[in-house]
Amino acid sequence: AQSVAQPEDxxxxxxxxxxxxxxxxxxxxxxxxxxYVQYPNRGLQFLLKYxxxxxxxxxxxGFEAEFNKSQTSFHLKKPSALVSDSALYFCxxxxxxxxxxxFGTGTRLLVSP
Amino acid sequence: GAGVSQSPxxxxxxxxxxxxxxxxxxxxHTALYWYRQRLGQGxxxxxxxxxNSAPDKSGLPSDRFSAERTGESVSTLTIQRTQQEDSAxxxxxxxxxxGNSIQYFGAxxxxxxx
Numbered sequence: 261a262q263s264v265a266q267p268e269d270x271x272x273x274x275x276x277x278x279x280x281x282x283x284x285x286x287x288x289x290x291x292x293x294x295x296y297v298q299y300p301n302r303g304l305q306f307l308l309k310y311x312x313x314x315x316x317x318x319x320x321x322g323f324e325a326e327f328n329k330s331q332t333s334f335h336l337k338k339p340s341a342l343v344s345d346s347a348l349y350f351c352x353x354x355x356x357x358x359x360x361x362x363f364g365t366g367t368r369l370l371v372s373p
Numbered sequence: 374g375a376g377v378s379q380s381p382x383x384x385x386x387x388x389x390x391x392x393x394x395x396x397x398x399x400x401x402h403t404a405l406y407w408y409r410q411r412l413g414q415g416x417x418x419x420x421x422x423x424x425n426s427a428p429d430k431s432g433l434p435s436d437r438f439s440a441e442r443t444g445e446s447v448s449t450l451t452i453q454r455t456q457q458e459d460s461a462x463x464x465x466x467x468x469x470x471x472g473n474s475i476q477y478f479g480a481x482x483x484x485x486x487x
Contacts, residue, residue, distance in 0.1 A: 264415075296478075303377070303464060303478035304416075350415060359404065359429065361476060363415035 266364035281336040283351030292354040293334040341371045377479035394450040398467030406466040455486045
């Protein structure tokens with residue numbers, strides 16, 4: 261069975277500092293991995309995905325994520341956080357044999373001025 | 374349309390009533406998904422439609438839940454005899470249907486069962 265773990269309910273970071281939001285996953289085969297962001301009262305917005313190839317994936321708004329197969333992780337990173345990055349972040353995985361996304365429980369990112 | 378559209382944005386109903394939630398996918402998207410997001414939790418898969426294939430209903434929590442889609446257009450999620458535990462945000466997503474397609478989400482319908 262597929263599963264995703266986001267071990268931190270909340271991450272606090274000062275504006276201008278680097279940020280990391282952690283994600284680990286479990287699938288039976290090779291995964292498709294995604295990060296989405298959710299702002300209050302809005303749907304999920306796609307940030308980036310890993311399908312194959314380069315382990316470092318670059319996405320929207322300066323975010324990037326690194327796929328680590330040995331550690332089954334796909335941590336989201338950004339070199340310099342903005343207050344406007346404050347939101348709820350979801351990691352999701354898809355087993356290549358299935359269509360549905362399996363989501364983590366989300367991590368709330370709070371960037372302070 | 375430009376994005377996935379869901380209606381209504383908010384729905385308040387009484388326990389035991391039936392509700393219908395609507396989703397308009399992005400034009401040309403063959404795949405459509407419904408998810409449920411309970412307060413403070415991640416998204417749970419409910420059902421998936423792909424073209425004219427039989428839908429994947431494996432995530433529907435009970436037989437009170439059903440969904441339909443006409444061709445590659447609008448989908449309706451119906452919850453019969455609503456219960457308080459059905460209170461959640463119901464999110465719809467659509468994608469191009471290819472293996473590595475991105476799912477694009479609507480803003481959701483917030484359902485409150487009193």
